[in-house]
Structures are given as C-alpha cells and as structure tokens.
Amino acid sequence: MKPNIEHVKKLVYETDDLFVKMIDWPFEEGIICYFTTLVDGGELNKQLALLKRQAEAKTQNWAISAASSSYPYTDDKLQNLLSLGETAIIFPNANIIVAINLKKEQARTTDEPENEHVITGSHEGFIENKDTNIALIRKRLLRADFVVKNLYTGNKNSDIVTYAYIATVADPQLVKMIDNKLSAISSDEFFTPGQLIEYMEEHTWSPFPQLLVTERPDRVASNLLEGRIVLLMDNSPTAILGPVTLFSFFQTPDDFNSRTLVGSFYRLLRIFSLITAIFLPAFYVSVVSFHSEILPIEISKQVKLAINEIPYRPFLEAFILEIFIELIREASMRLPTPIGQTIAIVGGLVVGDAIVSAGLVSNLMVIVVAMTAISSFVIPSAEMNMTIRILRFPFMLGAALFGFFGMVIGLLLLFIHLLNLRSMGRPYFSPVIPFDFTRFKDIFVRLPFLRFLRNGKKKGVRE
Amino acid sequence: MKFSLTPIQFFLIIFLLQTGSVFITFQTRLLEGAGRNAWVVFIMTGILHYLLLLFYERQHSRFLPGPFVLLLYKMYWIYINVLSLSNILYSLAIWLYPNTPSIVLLLFIVFVSFYANCCKPDTIINLPVIIIPAILIFFFSLVFVFPDLEWTWLFPLDLKDVELVLNGFLISQVTVVGAASFLFLRKRVVSDVKMIGWPIAIYASFWFLFFFMSLIVVQLFFPLETIAIVPQALLYLLKSQKVNFVERLDLFFLFIWMMWSMITVILFAFLIRLVHAETNSGKQYKFNLLIHMVFLLVPPFFATRDRLEMLREPLVYLHLTIVVVLPIFVFIKNRRKTI
Numbered sequence: 172m173k174p175n176i177e178h179v180k181k182l183v184y185e186t187d188d189l190f191v192k193m194i195d196w197p198f199e200e201g202i203i204c205y206f207t208t209l210v211d212g213g214e215l216n217k218q219l220a221l222l223k224r225q226a227e228a229k230t231q232n233w234a235i236s237a238a239s240s241s242y243p244y245t246d247d248k249l250q251n252l253l254s255l256g257e258t259a260i261i262f263p264n265a266n267i268i269v270a271i272n273l274k275k276e277q278a279r280t281t282d283e284p285e286n287e288h289v290i291t292g293s294h295e296g297f298i299e300n301k302d303t304n305i306a307l308i309r310k311r312l313l314r315a316d317f318v319v320k321n322l323y324t325g326n327k328n329s330d331i332v333t334y335a336y337i338a339t340v341a342d343p344q345l346v347k348m349i350d351n352k353l354s355a356i357s358s359d360e361f362f363t364p365g366q367l368i369e370y371m372e373e374h375t376w377s378p379f380p381q382l383l384v385t386e387r388p389d390r391v392a393s394n395l396l397e398g399r400i401v402l403l404m405d406n407s408p409t410a411i412l413g414p415v416t417l418f419s420f421f422q423t424p425d426d427f428n429s430r431t432l433v434g435s436f437y438r439l440l441r442i443f444s445l446i447t448a449i450f451l452p453a454f455y456v457s458v459v460s461f462h463s464e465i466l467p468i469e470i471s472k473q474v475k476l477a478i479n480e481i482p483y484r485p486f487l488e489a490f491i492l493e494i495f496i497e498l499i500r501e502a503s504m505r506l507p508t509p510i511g512q513t514i515a516i517v518g519g520l521v522v523g524d525a526i527v528s529a530g531l532v533s534n535l536m537v538i539v540v541a542m543t544a545i546s547s548f549v550i551p552s553a554e555m556n557m558t559i560r561i562l563r564f565p566f567m568l569g570a571a572l573f574g575f576f577g578m579v580i581g582l583l584l585l586f587i588h589l590l591n592l593r594s595m596g597r598p599y600f601s602p603v604i605p606f607d608f609t610r611f612k613d614i615f616v617r618l619p620f621l622r623f624l625r626n627g628k629k630k631g632v633r634e
Numbered sequence: 635m636k637f638s639l640t641p642i643q644f645f646l647i648i649f650l651l652q653t654g655s656v657f658i659t660f661q662t663r664l665l666e667g668a669g670r671n672a673w674v675v676f677i678m679t680g681i682l683h684y685l686l687l688l689f690y691e692r693q694h695s696r697f698l699p700g701p702f703v704l705l706l707y708k709m710y711w712i713y714i715n716v717l718s719l720s721n722i723l724y725s726l727a728i729w730l731y732p733n734t735p736s737i738v739l740l741l742f743i744v745f746v747s748f749y750a751n752c753c754k755p756d757t758i759i760n761l762p763v764i765i766i767p768a769i770l771i772f773f774f775s776l777v778f779v780f781p782d783l784e785w786t787w788l789f790p791l792d793l794k795d796v797e798l799v800l801n802g803f804l805i806s807q808v809t810v811v812g813a814a815s816f817l818f819l820r821k822r823v824v825s826d827v828k829m830i831g832w833p834i835a836i837y838a839s840f841w842f843l844f845f846f847m848s849l850i851v852v853q854l855f856f857p858l859e860t861i862a863i864v865p866q867a868l869l870y871l872l873k874s875q876k877v878n879f880v881e882r883l884d885l886f887f888l889f890i891w892m893m894w895s896m897i898t899v900i901l902f903a904f905l906i907r908l909v910h911a912e913t914n915s916g917k918q919y920k921f922n923l924l925i926h927m928v929f930l931l932v933p934p935f936f937a938t939r940d941r942l943e944m945l946r947e948p949l950v951y952l953h954l955t956i957v958v959v960l961p962i963f964v965f966i967k968n969r970r971k972t973i
Contacts, residue, residue: 461730465882573739575889576730580742583896586764587750590757604760606642 209256284386297408307388414595420555434617444546453566461574486571637755651812654898655718661852668802675802680842723937783854
C-alpha cells in the first residue's frame with residue numbers, strides 16, 4: 172500500500188504535535204511530516220527551498236545535502252526518523268523518504284559542573300546535547316585519530332549511544348568488546364546513563380562504581396589519551412569512561428594543574444581519606460568495645476571518661492550519628508541551595524551540640540564521625556564517595572561484633588571483592604594487583620608532566 | 635582450572651604456604667628441642683631447603699603423580715589446614731575471645747575461605763600481595779626488640795650432642811611444610827622463566843632471613859629455661875615492648891598474623907581444589923563446599939592446648955614423607971617409565 176496522510180497519522184497514533192501535509196515537488200507530490208515540538212520550522216523552510224531548487228535543476232542525488240539524506244520507504248524507518256526529531260518527505264511513487272535533520276535545540280550554556288569544581292584549569296562542562304559535548308572533546312583533541320561511533324540500541328533502534336576513542340591509543344579488542352556489548356542491548360526504555368552503566372558493568376551488585384562518570388570535557392580528553400573509551404548519550408551531560416581502576420576515582424584535573432609537590436600531597440591525602448572514611452568509626456568501635464588496652468593509658472583515661480555516662484553501646488552511638496550525618500547530607504542536597512546550607516548548619520552545629528549535651532553520644536564519637544564525614548567528602552568522585560560512606564556500616568557492624576577480628580574479616584572480604592572486579596574486562600585493583608610499578612607510583616605521586624611526555628614519546632602514545 | 639603465574643606470584647604463594655601456619659609457633663618448639671643450637675640447626679635447615687627447591691626445580695617435569703598420590707597430598711593439606719585453623723582458634727581464645735564459642739569465629743574464617751575459593755583462580759593467586767606490607771611491618775616490629783636482646787645467649791653451642799641437633803633439625807622441618815606446593819604450581823609458571831640460579835636463591839634467602847630473624851630474636855630475648863612456658867613467644871615479646879603511640883603492639887601483630895594465616899588457609903584450600911581438579915572434571919563447587927565443611931567442623935575439637943599438641947605431633951613425619959619421600963618416589967617411578 173502506498174503511504175498517504177491518514178496512514179502516516181496512524182503510524183504515530185494520531186498525535187497532535189504531528190505536522191503532516193501534501194507538498195508540491197518538481198517530479199511528484201510528496202507528504203511532509205514532522206513533530207512540531209522537535210523541529211525548527213524556520214530552518215526547515217530554508218532547507219526545503221534548497222532541496223526543491225536542486226530537484227528542479229535535476230541535480231544527481233538532489234536529496235543529499237549537509238542536513239538531508241534519503242532512504243527506501245518503510246513504516247519502521249518513518250517512525251524511527253520522526254521519533255529522532257527529523258523531518259520526513261515521503262514520495263509514494265518513488266517509494267523513498269527524504270529525511271531532513273533540523274532539530275530544534277534548546278541547550279543551556281556549557282557551565283562548569285556543580286559537582287566537579289576545579290580551582291585552576293578549564294571551567295567548561297558538558298550539557299544535555301551530545302553533539303555539543305563531542306565538540307567540546309574534539310576541540311581539546313585536535314587529531315585525526317579521535318573516532319566517534321554512533322550505535323542505535325534497543326529493539327526499536329530509537330536510542331543512540333555514542334562511543335568515542337583515540338584509534339591509535341585504544342586497544343582494538345576493547346573497542347570491539349564495547350561495540351558488541353552496546354549492540355547487544357535490547358531494552359526499549361533506555362533513558363539514563365545509569366541504565367547504560369548497568370548494561371556495561373560486569374558486577375551490577377558490587378557497591379563499587381566500575382565506570383567513571385564525569386561532566387568535564389578536559390577529564391574525558393585526558394582519559395582518552397590514556398587509551399580509555401568514552402560513552403555519551405543524548406539528553407545527558409554525563410560522560411561514562413572506562414576501563415578504570417579503583418584509583419582513577421581519586422584523581423582530579425586539579426592534580427595536573429597544580430604544582431607537582433602540591434598535587435602529590437593532595438593525592439596522598441585522598442588515599443589517606445579513603446582509609447579513614449572506611450575504617451575510622453569501625454576502629455573506634457573496636458577499641459572502645461574490645462581493645463581499650465591498645466591505647467596509651469593517658470588517652471585510655473580520656474576515652475573512658477567520655478563514654479562513661481553514655482547509655483548506648485559504641486556501635487549504636489556511632490550508628491545514630493552516622494545516620495544523622497547521612498540525613499543532613501541528603502536533606503541539604505534535595506533542598507534549594509540556600510535552605511540546604513541552613514539545614515547543614517542547623518543539623519551539624521545545633522542538633523549535634525544538643526545530642527552531646529543530652530548525653531546521647533560522646534564528644535569523641537562526634538569527632539570521629541565528623542572526621543569520617545569530612546574524609547569521605549574529600550573523594551572527588553560523587554559515586555565513589557557514596558560507596559565509601561556505605562562501606563563503613565558493615566565494618567562498624569563487624570567491629571561491634573568481634574572488634575579487630577571483625578575488621579580483619581571485613582578487610583579480607585573487601586580485598587577479595589576488589590580482586591574479583593573488572594572494569595570493561597580489565598582488573599579493577601590494578602596497578603596494585605596485578606602489580607605494575609610504573610603505574611603504581613602514580614597512585615600516590617603526581618610526577619612532573621615533562622616525564623610523562625618523555626615516556627609518551629618513547630612508547631609512541633602521544634604525538 | 636586455567637591460570638598462569640608470574641615468578642613473583644609463584645614465590646609469594648609458596649612463601650605464604652610455608653610461613654602462614656607456623657611462623658609464630660616454631661621458635662618455641664625449636665628452642666625447646668635444640669636448645670642454644672637452634673640457630674645453627676636452622677642454618678642447616680636453610681641449606682637443605684635451598685637444595686630441596688633446586689631438586690624440585692630440576693625434577694618437576696617428572697612429577698606426574700597418580701590418583702592415589704594426589705589423594706595423599708589432598709589429605710595432607712587438609713590436615714595442615716585443620717591444624718592452622720585449630721591454632722588460630724586456640725590463639726584467639728587465649729588472647730582475645732575467651733568467652734566466644736570457637737565455632738562462631740571459625741564460621742567467619744571459613745566463610746572467607748569459601749568465598750575466595752568460589753572466585754576465579756586469578757583472584758586467589760593475587761591474594762598474597764596483601765601480605766607484602768605485613769611482611770615489612772613484621773620486620774619493622776622486630777627491630778623494636780633489638781635493644782633488649784642478650785647477644786651472649788647465642789653461645790655456648792653443644793653440637794656434639796647429636797640427639798639434640800637431630801631433634802632440633804626434625805622440629806625445624808615444620809618451616810618447610812608448604813614446599814610441596816612448588817611441584818604443583820611450578821608448571822603454572824609462565825614457560826619461558828628459568829628458576830635455577832638467582833630466582834630460587836633469592837627466594838630461599840628471603841625465606842631463611844624471615845624465619846632466622848624471628849628465631850634469633852626469640853632466642854636472645856627469652857632465657858632458655860623460660861621458653862617452655864611461652865608457646866607463642868613472638869607475641870609475648872611484642873607485648874613487652876613499649877612504644878609511644880600504642881600500648882599493646884602485640885595486638886596489632888596478632889591481627890596481622892591472623893590475616894596472614896587466613897590467606898594461607900585460603901591458599902591451601904585452593905591447592906586442594908587444584909589437585910582435585912586434576913583427576914575430577916566434575917562440579918568443583920560441591921567439593922569446595924565439602925572441604926570447607928571439614929574446616930568448619932573439625933578444628934573446634936582440636937582447639938585446646940593438649941589436642942593441638944596431639945594434632946601437631948605427627949606433622950614433621952608427615953611432612954618428611956610427603957615433601958621429601960613421596961616426590962622422590964614419583965620421580966623415580968616416572969624416570970623408569972621414560973627409560
């Protein structure tokens with residue numbers, strides 16, 4: 172059956188934002204259709220005029236221009252083009268569709284991401300437009316081997332996922348693996364980067380993020396230069412990077428924009444903060460509940476004085492405060508910024524002081540929990556930050572049950588789990604395990620950039 | 635099971651298998667058995683250990699044991715794991731948890747081992763890396779003791795007393811218990827690596843330094859007459875040390891040792907599974923569950939001083955049979971076949 176206006180309307184279930192009309196064309200009458208909510212009408216008129224002139228001049232491939240292309244007509248193709256925001260001109264006798272891509276773009280400016288501030292360096296950030304995001308990366312990587320690939324995913328082929336890499340640096344097997352994984356996605360409801368991450372990750376139930384999420388084009392560019400691959404989706408400012416290691420989450424662009432010694436110091440501080448954020452409350456609970464003899468006598472006296480009048484066991488004390496801190500954090504995040512700050516002050520200072528005065532928790536516990544919270548906030552990745560905050564609860568439970576023994580059991584389980592993890596098929600705990608000294612020292616020290624350049628030249632990684 | 639080892643992974647695994655189950659207990663027993671000769675006896679053991687490794691390296695390609703011999707190895711390693719777990723339970727009961735039922739503590743230890751053994755071999759073979767900082771801490775902790783050592787207690791020696799020397803030599807063999815794993819893991823090492831020469835010499839020297847230093851420190855710290863009443867001399871030794879930042883150094887060390895021992899238990903369980911897989915291609919999961927049930931149910935029975943001693947008694951003889959006699963038997967048998 173030849174397509175007609177009624178047929179086109181039926182294909183999109185007679186939605187009201189469909190524009191569909193017959194259009195005069197030099198060789199036959201066509202049907203023009205598009206969603207008015209997605210297409211820029213003014214630009215479309217200009218493009219139509221251009222195509223019409225080409226058709227009148229009987230130019231070969233008149234339908235092909237910078238913004239248009241042609242396909243054989245099928246109902247599925249028409250549905251697909253319309254839903255992607257393209258304009259379709261159907262020529263029933265020739266049985267072709269000319270598609271014009273003139274989407275109405277409403278994008279915000281490329282401001283610095285709220286959750287990834289840097290002191291020095293670029294203040295640009297990704298926005299909800301994929302093409303703009305790719306342009307932001309490309310302007311940092313002015314090289315011919317930066318490759319961008321688009322893939323239609325899902326059963327209806329209506330969702331586009333883009334992956335990009337540097338062809339001379341990225342491992343071809345890794346690229347193939349990612350292509351295969353993306354092609355295998357069969358979901359029809361595919362909206363968020365979170366969903367995409369779950370499809371790409373090998374260990375969905377792990378608390379550890381196995382792909383790095385960022386909204387910073389400079390971070391993406393530097394990771395691409397290290398052989399990683401970036402995944403982008405339309406309508407999301409989030410870029411997904413992989414493969415990564417646990418230690419990738421503790422680096423920021425600031426490390427490379429500050430002095431070598433300063434960068435190294437803060438890198439070490441972040442690793443230290445990882446240890447305190449996970450183990451400090453558990454260590455305190457262990458010492459107070461089981462191993463108070465470990466402390467020097469002077470400190471031991473202070474601890475005993477502080478906890479003597481507290482009615483709850485140390486674990487419960489720590490648990491109450493940790494949950495309280497989480498509540499403040501969650502409340503301050505969900506509320507508008509000025510109110511959020513007020514909540515943080517009221518929660519942290521007023522209620523915190525009142526809890527201690529009421530004798531529900533000890534001063535020492537407040538210090539421990541506050542130090543833990545601050546340590547966790549030092550971690551630059553929001554996802555890793557959340558993971559670390561959740562991890563301290565099982566450690567606290569282990570410490571409350573068996574003291575240091577519970578912590579050792581927890582630590583072993585954590586190590587085994589980390590050794591099991593893979594990010595896009597690569598070991599997550601690298602370069603510690605498998606051990607690689609050249610990369611191992613980079614965990615702790617930010618070496619001078621000139622040295623990287625020299626190494627890069629030797630290995631042929633950088634141009 | 636498909637996996638390959640780098641030489642560092644290979645030696646690290648063997649090091650843990652050799653040290654994990656005995657390194658805080660052997661000093662007392664050796665000093666009891668050999669008296670002041672202990673350090674000289676251990677030098678002899680060190681030389682023999684090096685020769686044993688060289689012998690294994692030269693002959694390992696002929697080590698093709700049959701199902702019965704493999705069964706013997708499995709039984710031997712199950713025995714060692716039961717001994718290690720009993721020792722951990724006993725130490726925990728003495729030092730930290732006198733009122734906690736040992737089965738509760740054991741449940742957690744065995745669960746960790748079971749979980750690790752459910753993972754890919756790559757995970758387990760990389761696990762010993764965690765202990766590298768602990769080895770450094772161990773050496774560092776011993777340095778604290780140096781000012782308190784009585785160096786004149788190295789002498790006088792009594793090497794004419796052959797019975798004393800032989801007795802000490804037999805006891806010191808417990809430090810070589812995990813050496814048989816060399817034969818099973820050697821073929822997994824990446825093929826182009828040559829072990830004879832520096833690799834084995836460095837490993838044997840490190841192994842020797844580790845045990846020798848701990849022995850010397852204990853020998854020079856405790857009078858010989860009192861050593862019999864100090865079963866875990868290293869822990870007592872660290873307990874007596876005063877440092878500014880912490881009152882009880884021994885407690886930290888106890889947990890390092892516990893982690894060390896637990897990784898050793900995991901590695902022995904892995905070896906048992908590895909050997910089992912050579913003759914049984916069936917479901918490894920059930921076998922893994924079975925051996926861990928044994929590790930859960932048997933050790934609590936032996937977690938008292940007397941029973942632990944009873945369990946430990948045949949270790950040296952079993953060790954000599956399994957680590958020295960049995961491989962020689964297998965080598966000769968396969969040599970005849972090839973001739």
